[in-house]
Amino acid sequence: MPLYATASVEELRSKVDLIELIGSYMPLKKYGAQFKACCPFHQEKTPSFYVYPDHYHCFGCNAHGDAMGFIMQYLKLSFIESIELLAEKFQVRLERAEEAGEKIPVKEMKELMLNAARLFHLHLLFTEEGKEAQKYLFERGISLEFIERSMLGLAPLDPELIVGMLGKENPLLKEVGLVMKQRQNHCFFISRLMFPIRDYQGAVIGFSGRHYKKESTGGKYINTPETPLFHKGSVLFGFDSARLSIAREGVAIITEGQIDTLRMQYAGFENTVSALGTAFGEAHVKKLVQLGISKAILLFDSDKAGHAAALKVGQLFQCAAVEARAALLPKGEDPDSFLRRHLKGQMDNVLGSAMPFLEFALKYYRHLSGGDSPALRQEVVRKMM
Numbered sequence: 001m002p003l004y005a006t007a008s009v010e011e012l013r014s015k016v017d018l019i020e021l022i023g024s025y026m027p028l029k030k031y032g033a034q035f036k037a038c039c040p041f042h043q044e045k046t047p048s049f050y051v052y053p054d055h056y057h058c059f060g061c062n063a064h065g066d067a068m069g070f071i072m073q074y075l076k077l078s079f080i081e082s083i084e085l086l087a088e089k090f091q092v093r094l095e096r097a098e099e100a101g102e103k104i105p106v107k108e109m110k111e112l113m114l115n116a117a118r119l120f121h122l123h124l125l126f127t128e129e130g131k132e133a134q135k136y137l138f139e140r141g142i143s144l145e146f147i148e149r150s151m152l153g154l155a156p157l158d159p160e161l162i163v164g165m166l167g168k169e170n171p172l173l174k175e176v177g178l179v180m181k182q183r184q185n186h187c188f189f190i191s192r193l194m195f196p197i198r199d200y201q202g203a204v205i206g207f208s209g210r211h212y213k214k215e216s217t218g219g220k221y222i223n224t225p226e227t228p229l230f231h232k233g234s235v236l237f238g239f240d241s242a243r244l245s246i247a248r249e250g251v252a253i254i255t256e257g258q259i260d261t262l263r264m265q266y267a268g269f270e271n272t273v274s275a276l277g278t279a280f281g282e283a284h285v286k287k288l289v290q291l292g293i294s295k296a297i298l299l300f301d302s303d304k305a306g307h308a309a310a311l312k313v314g315q316l317f318q319c320a321a322v323e324a325r326a327a328l329l330p331k332g333e334d335p336d337s338f339l340r341r342h343l344k345g346q347m348d349n350v351l352g353s354a355m356p357f358l359e360f361a362l363k364y365y366r367h368l369s370g371g372d373s374p375a376l377r378q379e380v381v382r383k384m385m
Helices: 007-016 017-023 069-076 079-089 106-126 128-139 145-151 160-166 237-248 258-266 283-291 303-318 337-339 344-352 357-369 375-383
Strands: 030-033 034-035 049-051 056-058 153-155 193-199 204-210 221-223 251-255 273-274 295-298 325-326
Touching: 017 049, 017 221, 030 337, 056 295, 069 079, 069 237, 106 128, 106 145, 106 153, 106 160, 106 193, 106 204, 106 325, 128 145, 128 153, 145 221, 145 258, 237 251, 237 273, 251 258, 258 337, 295 303, 295 375, 303 325, 303 357, 337 344
Parallel strands: 251 273, 251 295, 295 325
Antiparallel strands: 030 034, 034 049, 049 056, 153 193, 193 204, 204 221
């Protein structure tokens, strides 16, 4: 997490209009010199939440704080995240604490990544190379609406097409992972479908590139390398769109891949996220726990690898005192393929019938061992502890 200069944070405090801020999230009614509303932090019928120019206070639950405190509690953000959101909203430039004597130009990096995402998207939509990639996507049930909504793009075979437009001599191209640091002007992504990865505010911080040609080299997916903006081990794909829904419902749906997550969100299951081609880890669980989740529904592919992954992820949630459930799809299906063939209500049924994690684990190990026994049950319980 970045650190910001104290003077910069204090300037932000002075620029924030607390009444305007809170009023943008909930209706406020003027009451004398202050404003009041029903408290957003507990249920009540008679307003006891008062907003003053420099602080808010609830006389019902004693919630109290300033602008940063409100954003942290209402949107379930960290202190640093709340600062960044307020700075964006009230147009205050934050001065970052110096690291190794240099300032990291975060704003410029995010602007560069957004421009790259736009260029990749346009290349997919309006070039001959893009038509070939579109054909691949259409054959797999990815519509033009899906492409436009997700800002899906294409990294061209010729790196000059993108690097040239972004500024070949721009040193930030290497810093954000678009160009390899070891090789001059050599693009990190070549001839790959590009999924923008966004932070909690929706800013593009990285990409997940998927190959679509049989002759492609490298893994099925490759992600932006570690940069000042992007840390794969703690990033959840789709988190920017899912965060508020997860915090509101207290439930997170976990899928295995980017297309699965997008398909679920577009079908109305907004509280869906996934890891980025890496094992779902403790940092991911912690991020969701901070939103106050009480349940995680594991919606993985209906194959051996998917069930094994669900077992590992479920254990992480159990260890974090979060109820885990496994939603089982028909054989040969994943969330994307299932939603393309069935109505939303049928996915509701799949999620609604998700089995308790211990029951899923017992079924998994029973299948591996080819039978059931008291000893097996005891061993499963021991492994889940």
